[in-house]
Amino acid sequence: MTGPEISLIVSVFLACAVEAVEAFTIVLAVGSTRHWSSALLGVGAAVLVLAVLVGALGPALTRLPIDVLRVAVGGLLLVFGLQWLGKAILRAAGAKALHDELAAFADEREAAAEAPAEEGVDRYAFAISFKAVLLEGLEVAFIVLTFGANQHRVPLAATAAAVAVAVVIAAGIAARAPLARVPENPMKFAVGVLITTFGVFWGAEGAGATWPGGEAALAPLALAILAASLLMVRDLRGPGMRGAGEVAA
Amino acid sequence: MIARLGRGVLEFVVGDDWRVAAAVVVALLATAGLAGLGLAAWWLLPLATVAILHFAIRGAVSTTRPR
Numbered sequence: 001m002t003g004p005e006i007s008l009i010v011s012v013f014l015a016c017a018v019e020a021v022e023a024f025t026i027v028l029a030v031g032s033t034r035h036w037s038s039a040l041l042g043v044g045a046a047v048l049v050l051a052v053l054v055g056a057l058g059p060a061l062t063r064l065p066i067d068v069l070r071v072a073v074g075g076l077l078l079v080f081g082l083q084w085l086g087k088a089i090l091r092a093a094g095a096k097a098l099h100d101e102l103a104a105f106a107d108e109r110e111a112a113a114e115a116p117a118e119e120g121v122d123r124y125a126f127a128i129s130f131k132a133v134l135l136e137g138l139e140v141a142f143i144v145l146t147f148g149a150n151q152h153r154v155p156l157a158a159t160a161a162a163v164a165v166a167v168v169i170a171a172g173i174a175a176r177a178p179l180a181r182v183p184e185n186p187m188k189f190a191v192g193v194l195i196t197t198f199g200v201f202w203g204a205e206g207a208g209a210t211w212p213g214g215e216a217a218l219a220p221l222a223l224a225i226l227a228a229s230l231l232m233v234r235d236l237r238g239p240g241m242r243g244a245g246e247v248a249a
Numbered sequence: 250m251i252a253r254l255g256r257g258v259l260e261f262v263v264g265d266d267w268r269v270a271a272a273v274v275v276a277l278l279a280t281a282g283l284a285g286l287g288l289a290a291w292w293l294l295p296l297a298t299v300a301i302l303h304f305a306i307r308g309a310v311s312t313t314r315p316r
Contacts, residue, residue, distance in 0.1 A: 071277060076262060078273050078298065083264040086305050095310050138261065196302075200294045207277050208284030209291040221295060228299045232306055 004198075004215060008147045009160045011194040014187045015143050016164035019136040024168055025101045025178040026132035029108030030125045034115075038122035042129030050137045054144055054158055061149035067206050073146045074203025080142065081199045085192030089229055091185045093236035098185055101178040143195065150202055193229060197222040266308070272301045 031039035061069065090096035108128070115124045140161055148157030172179055201211065201218055211217040263270045276297035283290035 071281075075273055075277055078294075079262060079264065079270045082269050082273070082298070082302055082305065086269075086302060086309065089302075089306055090309060142261075196298060200298050203273075203277055204280050204291055204294040207281040207290070207294075209280055209289075209294070210284075211291050217291075224295060225298070228302070232303060236306070236310065 002215075003218060004151055005153065005156065007194055007198070007218070008151060008153060008157055011147060011191055011198075012140070012143055012157045012160040013164045015191045015195075016140045016161040017168055017182075018184050018187045018191070019140050020165045020168035021101065021179045021182050021184065022099065022104070023132045023136040024172045025105050026108050027129045028172065028178060029105050030112050030128045033109045033112035034117075034125040035122035038125035039129040041121065042126040042131075043133050045126075046130045046133035046137060049134060050141050054141050054154065057145055058149060058154035058158075061145060062152050062154065064149075067208075069150060069206070070202040071206025073150045074199050074201070074206050076142075076199075077146050077195050078199030078203050080139075080146075081192055081195030081197075084188055085196050085225075085229060088185055088189040088192045089232050089236070092189060092233045095236055101180040101182075101184075105178040143191075147198065150198075189229070193222060193226045197225055200225070266305055268308075269301055269305050272297070276301070 027039050027043055061073075064072070087096060091098050112124065112128070118124065144154065144157040144161050148154030168179065197218060201221060205211065276294055279297070280290045280293045283293060
């Protein structure tokens with residue numbers, strides 16, 4: 001297995017696990033408060049939409065000329081990676097609140113309990129579960145498609161995503177509670193560094209640049225982006241930034 | 250409906266700060282320009298990326314600072 005393939009698996013697995021934890025919290029809150037069958041129906045419908053999206057767009061993307069694909073995918077990954085990394089840096093520095101699964105679970109349960117009850121299929125439970133899985137899953141589908149298409153390994157990326165979901169579901173069933181102890185921000189930090197690294201690498205290659213050492217440049221590039229990100233965290237924690245407010249979610 | 254879908258996709262990809270996306274496009278174009286001139290261009294995008302990240306974070310934090 002090559003370095004880029006391992007990076008693909010790690011990136012997709014971590015990104016999918018983080019998003020699955022967040023979606024699991026919402027589905028657990030709605031299912032346990034309202035109606036499990038309706039909530040699971042919503043999950044199934046969203047997974048179907050995501051599978052169709054990946055199944056339809058994956059082969060179409062791999063047919064694009066390699067330079068066009070690399071510059072487009074590189075640019076998109078870079079924009080996307082900078083968003084993930086920026087938020088993870090702000091959270092690591094304490095400038096943005098960490099995602100609190102227990103608070104999210106309590107909020108969802110409260111909202112679910114207030115909505116009017118329904119007979120048969122509970123539209124509230126269906127809609128909230130569908131929306132949660134679709135919205136969290138879209139980010140993963142985007143990563144699966146971009147990473148997978150560029151390496152012509154969409155099935156490998158999709159498998160990594162499926163394994164991550166299975167692991168989160170198994171952990172959730174075992175815990176019978178929101179997975180509040182999952183280190184979400186370090187995982188998002190790692191995904192942000194990896195996505196940004198590949199965005200830079202493929203974007204520059206697609207734009208016509210040649211990397212010294214070819215794919216061997218990926219590791220030092222990732223380390224440089226990680227080092228710069230950690231310096232930004234340290235800088236934000238420094239005395240000059242104390243007293244700054246918290247960035248909104 | 251198609252316009253709403255397009256807007257949703259754009260918001261999803263561009264995210265909270267459109268300037269980050271614009272800066273990435275400019276950096277890619279500059280890389281292509283250097284490569285087109287036959288010059289070494291690989292160094293430009295990593296430097297631009299770190300600069301974009303730095304300014305995006307500073308911008309996010311400065312908007313919350315008490316005056």
